[in-house]
Amino acid sequence: MNETSQILREKNIKVTPQRLSVYMAFNGKGHLSADEVYQKARKKVPAISLGTVYSILENFKINDIISEIKIDFDKSLYELKEGIHHHFLCRKCKKILDVEMPVCNVLKNCAVEGHSIEDFQGYFYGICRDCQKDAK
Numbered sequence: 001m002n003e004t005s006q007i008l009r010e011k012n013i014k015v016t017p018q019r020l021s022v023y024m025a026f027n028g029k030g031h032l033s034a035d036e037v038y039q040k041a042r043k044k045v046p047a048i049s050l051g052t053v054y055s056i057l058e059n060f061k062i063n064d065i066i067s068e069i070k071i072d073f074d075k076s077l078y079e080l081k082e083g084i085h086h087h088f089l090c091r092k093c094k095k096i097l098d099v100e101m102p103v104c105n106v107l108k109n110c111a112v113e114g115h116s117i118e119d120f121q122g123y124f125y126g127i128c129r130d131c132q133k134d135a136k
């Protein structure tokens with residue numbers, strides 16, 4: 001039994017070639033659109049449809065395997081859920097970067113104004129380091 005099957009089984013998700021191919025598409029890192037996941041998954045399971053990819057992504061999301069990133073309003077991106085980080089979208093080169101931020105009191109207590117926080121994502125927009133250099 002390989003590692004991916006193990007991860008799915010731990011979440012009580014039935015292991016199928018389709019699900020494995022979607023998981024493998026992430027290859028441990030990166031932010032992918034559903035279409036990119038589909039293109040990659042299709043190389044392993046040619047019969048997979050985009051609809052199937054969407055429903056697998058939805059299933060993985062509910063089971064905390066991946067998170068959906070909506071930093072780009074035109075399309076959702078997905079990534080494997082690993083560690084807490086936020087995202088920065090460069091308005092110039094359109095790159096999406098992972099950013100770490102020191103944990104503030106709100107997040108330490110997992111509460112804000114009496115509401116308890118279960119999940120959060122920070123989206124930042126601006127000009128990335130590389131593009132700032134190019135501008136000089």
Ligand SMILES: [Zn+2]
Pocket residue numbers: 090091092093094095127128129130131
């Ligand atoms: Zn940039």
Ligand SMILES: [Zn+2]
Pocket residue numbers: 031079085086087097098
């Ligand atoms: Zn990320």
